[in-house]
Amino acid sequence: MPHTLASRPPAGLRVHRLSDAAFAALGAGRPDAATVDELRRAQLSRHLLLLREINAAVPVPGYAALVAAERQDPARVRALLARPLVGVWATRCLTALRAGASRAEVPLGHLAALTGDAGPATPPLTAAHDGLSISVRVEDRDPLRAGLGLTPAPTLTPAERDRWQQTLTGAWRPLVERLRPDAEVLAAVLDCVVPVRTDPAARGISATSADAFGAVAMSEPADATALAVGLLHETRHSLLNAVQYLFDLHEQPDRLGYSPWRDDPRPAAGILHGAYAYLTVTRFWRSRRADPVAAFEFARWRAAVHTAASDLLAGGTLTAAGTRFVTALRAEVEPWLAEPLPAGVARLAAGANADHRLRWRLRNRHVSPGDARLLADAWTQGRPAPRITSELRAAPRRALEASSRLDLVHATLRGQPAPGSTPAGDLAYLRGDPAAALRAYRERVVADAGDDAAWAGLALAGGPAAVRDTPEVVAAAYRALDVPGADPLALAGWLSS
Incomplete structure (x- = not known):
């Protein structure tokens, strides 16, 4: 029996799980398509459960219409409910309700807008090379896009959208040619980009949210390399967030320590996020290490990832699952330490x-x-x-x-x-x-x-x-x-x- 919005979860509902081999491959930054699909389905289940909890607490405008639409076209409705900003909205609503907010104080109208006519949208960003394509929605209108933690940019002008498109086109070809498995993961995970205002104090800024699987908030990248690195980095945060929804990786996630990527102390959970995201960034620079700048970045981050993983394993803050995950991560980067580079x-x-x-x-x-x-x-x-x-x-x-x-x-x-x-x-x-x-x-x-x-x-x-x-x-x-x-x-x- 399928799990639908109109039905109660059946007793025999399929449980989301990963095999040990799939979990280790995920820790090494090499998930296969089936693993990514399982994580995506788990995030949809999360959205559905959140929506049920909200509707049980207070009537949600548009819920009945959504149930009716699901009967007619379940795939379309599931695709809408899987969108990253639905997770942001649902989490915000349920948090507010549990904190005692009144119905008028909770932004319940998003669901009705989701299935209605939202008006014109900025065309998606697309790229294709050697049989592998990517399509990314541009979230530059929805007020919920501020939920990713950075200040959203205004709606893109056609010229701004064209610059994003040209940069993605320039990034996609070398990604497919040099790092095809990572490009496949990127195409499978990345749902949308939220353009944000630049920070004068930073070369470029980007962020993800644990509530928005597949969404990346990012300032306009300087070039194709910056876009490739930023998207690879942030989508790995999305993957790890999805893993942490299914598995407890930390016994003491808040214990502060040294992070090679930040100038402030970071909790153990944040250090793991950094190591996991930079594992793929390191692989990117490794693929280009004939260039002196790329060789320098490869040398820096291979050592930093290995050190961070080793510190986590020695720190006593991980669960058994976390130890398995980080062990696989460290094993992936360890052979790279011996690869020769100019002195x-x-x-x-x-x-x-x-x-x-x-x-x-x-x-x-x-x-x-x-x-x-x-x-x-x-x-x-x-x-x-x-x-x-x-x-x-x-x-x-x-x-x-x-x-x-x-x-x-x-x-x-x-x-x-x-x-x-x-x-x-x-x-x-x-x-x-x-x-x-x-x-x-x-x-x-x-x-x-x-x-x-x-x-x-x-x-x-x-x-x-x-x-x-x-x-x-x-x-x-x-x-x-x-x-x-x-x-x-x-x-x-x-x-x-």
Whole structure:
């Protein structure tokens, strides 16, 4: 007996499940078509269950018409109910009702609009190559599109829509030729794109929602490569959200830790999301690694994904299912670590990862003023350093990666000259002169003890162990000294001993 809107769920209703082999392949970022279909069906079941709960709590306008329409054309109605923004709407409604909102306060009208005449729509984005096609709806009118967490852009003009189309056409051919399995997953998962306003502080922004399987909110991409990377990245978030609807992957999903992709502390669940999305991004750069920029990105992210997966497995925050999933993820990326790359590119990539972790510690791990004073007093009095540790604190707001040193590396790999304002330490670091870099970064710290980039530079240039391992402790002690011209390297050496 099929499960319909008009019927109660039968006792023998089919349960959504995945075999161990399918689950492991999914963890490795290589789901087959049957697995993706199962996840999509599970999301439709979720929407239907949410809708039943809402209608049981309060009459929903358009529900009876939808039931009648389903009898006439079940496939069409199921396709409408599977749309990502239905999940956003249904979750919002049920959450409001359970919080005690009145019927007038709940946006119940979306369902009636879904089956009615919605008026003109922006034409979908399409592309085809070598027998594989993709069609993506453009959600640039529905008010619910703000539910993906970013500020929606206005309805696209024909010229803006044409730019999106040209960029997708340019992205699709190389995706199909170099990463066909990933292109197949992308075509099967991606339902719609929600254009959003650009963020002046970011090169490009994108997001997904756990309630909107198959929807990607994205600012207009700079080029075909940016679009390909953004869509691959965000659709993997959709896949993982669907997995987490069926399986508990975390015992402690909220435990904070280091994420190589963000400048703020992230919960374990967020770190897994980053690792899973960047696994496919790493595969993308691996397919292009003959180019120096792509080789650099491949080197960075293969190490970052492996580190994040290893930290999750060692952290004790995963369930048995989560351990199986992350083990498969790490096993996928591990062989890539041995693939040779140009020595200069590998050095800069390792440095970029180290730089990020150092700046992350300086930003997010804190030493109490009292402990910093203890260190400063011990130093000035010639006593051994007391053992001081730092505390991880949650960031007050989301922080995406931002580094002028990383921007300089990217520009250099593209063959662009360094800006005239580039600090001497960064230039020396870039050309592989650690002694000159160390001197320059030391001068910067003496001039401005609050310069986190300079503190990280001291570590990158081979400073004492303490500044490499616990830069936040060295920096806190130095700032507490209040001694003009004090040598940060001498202090770091004292702490290292």
